[in-house]
Amino acid sequence: MVRHGRLSKGCQICRKRKIKCDQARPHCNQCLKAGWKCPQYDDSIERMFLYHTPKDLDRYTSKPSTTAIREINSAETPENTFFRHPLPVKIPSNVIQTIECRAIDFFLLTHAFQEEGLIRGHYEYLSAFKNDVMTDKRVLTSLNAVALAAYAYKFQHLDLLKKARQYYVSSLRYINSALSSRREAAEDGTLISILFLNTFEALTCEARDSLYHREAHLRGITTIVELRGVSLFRSRRGLQLFRQVFLCLSVSCLMHSIRMPPGLIKLHHYAAAYMNADDPAWKVSDSMVTLASLRADIKNHTLSDPSNIIESAKEIDRNLSSLTEHIPSQWHFQTIYIAEPCNLVLETQYHIYPDVWVAAIWNNIRTCRLLLHQEIKTQLETVLNTSPHTFSLSDAFQHQYSTTTIQQLISEICASIPQYCGHLPLLSEHSSPTRQATLIEDTSHRHSQNGIPTTAGIYLLFWPLLNAGQITDSETQRNWIIKRSRYIGEMTGIQQAFVLGDIVGSGVDPFC
Numbered sequence: 001m002v003r004h005g006r007l008s009k010g011c012q013i014c015r016k017r018k019i020k021c022d023q024a025r026p027h028c029n030q031c032l033k034a035g036w037k038c039p040q041y042d043d044s045i046e047r048m049f050l051y052h053t054p055k056d057l058d059r060y061t062s063k064p065s066t067t068a069i070r071e072i073n074s075a076e077t078p079e080n081t082f083f084r085h086p087l088p089v090k091i092p093s094n095v096i097q098t099i100e101c102r103a104i105d106f107f108l109l110t111h112a113f114q115e116e117g118l119i120r121g122h123y124e125y126l127s128a129f130k131n132d133v134m135t136d137k138r139v140l141t142s143l144n145a146v147a148l149a150a151y152a153y154k155f156q157h158l159d160l161l162k163k164a165r166q167y168y169v170s171s172l173r174y175i176n177s178a179l180s181s182r183r184e185a186a187e188d189g190t191l192i193s194i195l196f197l198n199t200f201e202a203l204t205c206e207a208r209d210s211l212y213h214r215e216a217h218l219r220g221i222t223t224i225v226e227l228r229g230v231s232l233f234r235s236r237r238g239l240q241l242f243r244q245v246f247l248c249l250s251v252s253c254l255m256h257s258i259r260m261p262p263g264l265i266k267l268h269h270y271a272a273a274y275m276n277a278d279d280p281a282w283k284v285s286d287s288m289v290t291l292a293s294l295r296a297d298i299k300n301h302t303l304s305d306p307s308n309i310i311e312s313a314k315e316i317d318r319n320l321s322s323l324t325e326h327i328p329s330q331w332h333f334q335t336i337y338i339a340e341p342c343n344l345v346l347e348t349q350y351h352i353y354p355d356v357w358v359a360a361i362w363n364n365i366r367t368c369r370l371l372l373h374q375e376i377k378t379q380l381e382t383v384l385n386t387s388p389h390t391f392s393l394s395d396a397f398q399h400q401y402s403t404t405t406i407q408q409l410i411s412e413i414c415a416s417i418p419q420y421c422g423h424l425p426l427l428s429e430h431s432s433p434t435r436q437a438t439l440i441e442d443t444s445h446r447h448s449q450n451g452i453p454t455t456a457g458i459y460l461l462f463w464p465l466l467n468a469g470q471i472t473d474s475e476t477q478r479n480w481i482i483k484r485s486r487y488i489g490e491m492t493g494i495q496q497a498f499v500l501g502d503i504v505g506s507g508v509d510p511f512c
Contacts, residue, residue, distance in 0.1 A: 003014050004199055009021075009023055011023075011028050011031065011038050011039055013028075013030075013031050013038060013039060013041060017030075020435055026407070027425065031342060031426075032426060037044065040293075048395055052398050061498070062124075083338070085282075099151075099163075100144050100147070100148065101146070102138075103144070103148045103150065103151035103160075104143060104144070104147040106150065106151050106154070107143070107146060107150045107151070107442075107452065108123075108126060110148075110150075110154075110453045110455045110456065111123070111146075111199070111453070112124065112126055112456055113357070113451060113452050113453075113456055114127070114451025114452070114453075115127050115451065116451040117130065118276075118279070118281075119236065119239050119275065119358075120240075120243065120281070120357055120452075121240055121241070121242075121243035121244030121245075121246075121247060121337045122244050122456060122459070122460075123195075123244070123456075124240055124451070125236075125237040125240035125241055126143075126192075127235070127408030128237040129188065129237065131315065132434075136187075136189035136193075137174055137246065138174040138175060138178060138189045138190060138193040139189045139193050139196070140169035140190050141167050141170050141171040141174055141193075142167070142168075142174075142193040142194075142196035142197050142200070143196055144167040145164050145165070145167035145168040145171055145196065145197070145200050146164075146196045146197070146199050146200040146203065148160050148161075148163055148164035148167065148439055149161065149164040149200055149203040149204050150203055150493060152164060152493075153203060153204075153494070153495065154452045154492065154493035157292065161204070164200075164204075165204075168197065168200055171193060171196075171197060172197070174193070174397075175190060175193050175194060175220075178190045179220070182227070183370065184194065185224055185227060186224065186228050188237075188238075190224060190240065190278070191221065191224050191225070191228075191245070192241070193250075194220050194221050194224070195244065195245070197219065198218065198221070199459070200249065202459065202462075202494060202495075202496040203363050203493070203494055203495060203496070204495055205495045205496040206495055206498075206499070207499065218248060218249055218252050220248060221245050221248070221249070222261050222263075224266060225242065225245055225263075225264060226261065226263040226264065226267070229267065230270055232267070232271075233270065233271055233274050237265075239275065242267065242271055246285060247285065247460075249261075249264060250285060250289065250292065251463045252286075253292040253296075254288060254291060254292050254295065254371070254463075255364065255463070257295040257296055257298070257299040258292065258295075258296050258299075259293050259296040260289050260292050260293070261293055265289060268285070268286075268289065280323060280328070280331055280361055281361045284320075284323065284364050284365055284368070286359055287319055287320055287323075287365075287368055290316055291316055291368050291371065291372065293316050294309075294313065294316065294375075295375075298375070306379040306380070306382055306383050309375065309376075309379050310376050310379050310398075313372045313373075313376050313379075314372075314376065315370055316368070316372055317373070320365050320368055320369050320372075321369075323365065324362075324365060330354065331354070331358050331361070331362075333351045333352060333354075333358070333359070333362065333416075334351065334352045335349050335350075335351055336349060336351070336352060336427070337349045338350070338427065342427065344418055344421070344423045344427060344475075345415075345418060346411065346414040346415070346476075346477065347411060347414075347415075348419075349415055350415045350416075350417075350418045350419075351412070351415045351416050351418075351419065352419060353419060355414065355452045355457075356419065356420060356454055356456075356457025357452050357460075358459070359416045359419060359456060359457070359461075360457060360460035360461065362412075362416070363413055363416055363460075363461065363464035364460075364463075366409045366412055366413050366464060367409075367413070367463060367464040367467050367468075369405065369409055370406060370409050370410070370467055370468070370471055371467065373402040373405045373406050374406060374408075375400075376398065376402045377399060377402045377403060377406070380395055380398060380399045381399070383395065406471060406472075407472075407474075409468075410468045410471065410472050410474075410477060411477075413464045413468045414468065414477065414480065414481065414484075416461075417461075417465075417484050419454075420454060420457060420458055420461055420488070420490065421487060421491065422454060422491070455492045455494075458488060458492055458494060459494070461488075462496060462497070462500055465481060465484075465485060465500060466500050467501065468481060469481040469482065469485075469500075469503075469504030470503075470504060470507075470509060478505075480502060481504055482501040482504050482505050483501075485497050485498070485500045485501035485504065486498055487502045489501070
């Protein structure tokens with residue numbers, strides 16, 4: 001239906017905030033000052049029309065009153081007979097898309113990687129399951145739960161959360177029933193359903209205690225993957241499933257300072273025969289396994305001598321440093337310096353990566369190195385406090401090097417955040433126009449080609465961001481990370497981002 005009346009030419013954000021938009025291009029200054037991503041002015045044509053809900057359609061297609069019909073008939077003349085309004089026809093209910101279908105379309109488009117080239121995991125295998133597993137009641141129910149939750153938080157339709165949780169409870173019943181049968185437990189549908197529920201917990205996470213629900217799902221996944229064994233590697237989608245599971249479990253083990261399950265480590269070694277072993281992401285996963293073992297040994301006091309701990313940590317760090325030095329050119333990022341301070345950037349620089357998957361691998365390397373140098377620094381301080389006479393000059397140099405490295409790594413993690421927040425177009429005004437425009441155009445093109453939505457990549461940002469916020473000694477860095485975490489929560493609807501900000505702000509590690 002055509003909309004009548006004069007339309008505001010301001011951007012959508014300014015209209016919602018009920019403030020005057022200066023209509024500057026490409027982005028209005030009000031959004032820029034407030035730290036919002038300006039949606040620009042592309043919805044003016046869409047706003048010229050009114051759209052109606054199914055209830056509206058029912059109202060307009062209901063039987064007209066006899067008075068209205070008489071008025072229409074009395075107005076008929078030979079000149080307008082051919083323009084007589086036909087009686088409204090009831091639209092079949094099956095033509096109207098259900099909210100579940102809309103939510104699933106939204107989730108698959110924004111929260112899942114698309115099938116492109118490299119095996120990366122994170123739901124990129126879903127397109128291959130459409131003809132069989134995606135019709136499974138376990139998968140469909142858990143997908144409805146996670147999709148409705150994502151849709152509800154993103155578009156603030158919080159009334160949908162009740163329905164999402166009902167699907168969640170039903171999905172748990174289906175999964176528990178499947179786990180009672182060894183055959184059903186080993187099916188792809190069970191594994192995918194649990195992964196969906198794991199993401200559901202991230203989307204609906206409203207307190208620190210909610211984080212432990214994710215851990216329970218991951219423990220269940222471990223059992224199923226070990227039950228499947230090498231049969232997972234008979235297909236590409238099986239390898240993709242394993243990749244996603246292994247990354248989730250690696251991060252969980254590192255956060256809790258526990259070893260990776262031996263069965264999964266064996267499967268990881270076996271899977272190397274089917275994967276590109278030169279892939280930087282695969283090499284990082286090897287280092288994450290080694291680091292998890294080191295942290296577990298320190299936590300359990302299996303390894304307690306400071307010198308042995310320091311040497312082991314330095315060995316892992318050397319491997320990670322070597323990896324960054326020999327990383328392929330297509331994995332390189334560019335550092336952009338801004339001419340003046342901007343609240344979208346922590347310091348004076350930010351990074352542009354080929355896509356957020358590449359950014360995630362770089363940040364995983366940085367986070368591993370952060371944990372290593374934090375441990376080295378802690379052990380050296382223990383030596384200095386307990387046996388100062390053994391604290392050598394080389395120890396002092398190492399302590400200074402680790403302190404400097406920690407600061408650099410945190411700055412680099414923070415420099416990746418503008419790309420995750422979608423701020424690259426806004427930042428083009430603060431750096432070299434010609435060069436920056438080219439970089440942004442190239443990056444946007446690669447995003448499209450690589451099939452990695454920014455929102456899906458944000459799930460991989462939480463672990464680096466949490467560690468950067470917990471380890472930094474700078475209040476400026478910590479406060480900026482907290483604000484960016486909350487912005488990410490508002491932008492994506494992923495509630496875990498708010499909890500992450502609260503954890504960093506409290507200074508308490510809930511995983512110790």
